[in-house]
Amino acid sequence: MNKYEVKGVVGEGAYGVVLKCMNKENGEYVAIKKFKESDEDEVVKKTTLREVKILRMLKQENIVQLREAFRRKGKLYLVFEYVENNLLEILEERPNGLEQDDVRKYIYQLCKSISYCNSMDIIHRDIKPENLLISKDGTLKLCDFGFARVLPQKGGNLTDYVATRWYRAPELLLGYTDYGKEVDMWAVGCIMGELTDGQPLFPGQNEIDQLYVIQKVLGPLTAEQQEVFLKHPGFLGVKLPEISKPETIEKRYLGKLSKKALSFMKSLLKMDPSQRMSADEALQHPYFDGIRDKEIQQTNKHGRPEERV
Numbered sequence: 001m002n003k004y005e006v007k008g009v010v011g012e013g014a015y016g017v018v019l020k021c022m023n024k025e026n027g028e029y030v031a032i033k034k035f036k037e038s039d040e041d042e043v044v045k046k047t048t049l050r051e052v053k054i055l056r057m058l059k060q061e062n063i064v065q066l067r068e069a070f071r072r073k074g075k076l077y078l079v080f081e082y083v084e085n086n087l088l089e090i091l092e093e094r095p096n097g098l099e100q101d102d103v104r105k106y107i108y109q110l111c112k113s114i115s116y117c118n119s120m121d122i123i124h125r126d127i128k129p130e131n132l133l134i135s136k137d138g139t140l141k142l143c144d145f146g147f148a149r150v151l152p153q154k155g156g157n158l159t160d161y162v163a164t165r166w167y168r169a170p171e172l173l174l175g176y177t178d179y180g181k182e183v184d185m186w187a188v189g190c191i192m193g194e195l196t197d198g199q200p201l202f203p204g205q206n207e208i209d210q211l212y213v214i215q216k217v218l219g220p221l222t223a224e225q226q227e228v229f230l231k232h233p234g235f236l237g238v239k240l241p242e243i244s245k246p247e248t249i250e251k252r253y254l255g256k257l258s259k260k261a262l263s264f265m266k267s268l269l270k271m272d273p274s275q276r277m278s279a280d281e282a283l284q285h286p287y288f289d290g291i292r293d294k295e296i297q298q299t300n301k302h303g304r305p306e307e308r309v
């Protein structure tokens with residue numbers, strides 16, 4: 001830590017703190033995650049080692065890069081690239097939402113980061129505006145893999161966890177343990193809505209209310225999910241809401257979303273995870289026509305020559 005000068009705090013959590021620091025040797029800014037616990041606690045040690053193992057796997061332009069990891073006085077320090085801002089603060093500056101083209105550019109980059117994670121069998125599990133960093137040139141970078149997990153082999157289960165409620169998929173809220181990468185794409189749909197009008201799409205006040213606000217817009221849970229809800233110990237005695245006329249995404253964003261954007265968002269906000277669009281499918285969606293082609297042209301200009309057919 002001697003070569004770093006602390007300039008401020010950019011994040012805090014149960015784990016510890018993320019500091020904005022300057023490298024005194026080269027003047028470069030970095031973000032350093034300083035873990036609170038020393039490594040005496042076996043459980044903490046196991047989770048931090050799992051986090052570092054995942055971070056070392058990730059090298060993609062829309063994911064914050066881990067630069068180095070070191071221990072000092074029994075505490076673990078992770079050094080990352082520093083990025084100027086995050087989407088939470090940008091949303092606070094734009095209470096009525098962002099321009100539609102900026103929404104599209106950010107959601108495209110987010111889908112690229114998730115597609116890359118999925119190619120490594122990694123799910124993030126806590127995608128939210130605070131964990132989406134935005135650089136001065138408008139590059140989005142996914143950060144904070146503290147809840148991330150490597151998907152278990154077929155039939156394996158994931159343990160429960162508590163991440164940010166407003167972006168949590170129905171299967172997580174209902175306690176399913178065989179959930180998968182679809183939970184990250186549900187969060188993308190929630191964030192797309194929030195970027196569009198500046199308001200959280202499903203701002204539930206507790207877990208029951210979260211399921212209620214989701215159904216108020218999208219309609220009822222699936223039949224299977226309703227059965228799970230009625231048997232869930234945490235929801236015993238709680239009635240499912242009678243949703244005769246859901247608000248619908250169309251009405252919620254009337255006049256604010258193009259037809260392609262609406263179709264894209266609705267393909268993400270499917271109650272049934274098996275029906276939800278994957279990150280790879282999302283990248284091929286007509287919503288990204290124009291962005292994808294421009295990127296292909298640029299790659300061919302600077303990268304591998306266009307394959308001759």
Ligand SMILES: Oc1ccc(-c2ccc(-c3cc(Nc4ccc(CNC5CC5)cc4)n[nH]3)cc2)c(O)c1
Nearest residue numbers: 010031064080081082083084085086143144145146
């Ligand atoms: O497993 C992990 C754990 C932590 C990280 C992580 C890595 C890097 C950052 C980070 C944050 C950051 N910049 C930043 C973050 C937040 C703001 C918003 N204003 C803050 C409140 C003062 C402004 C700038 N640059 N890099 C944050 C988290 C990570 O990427 C993975």
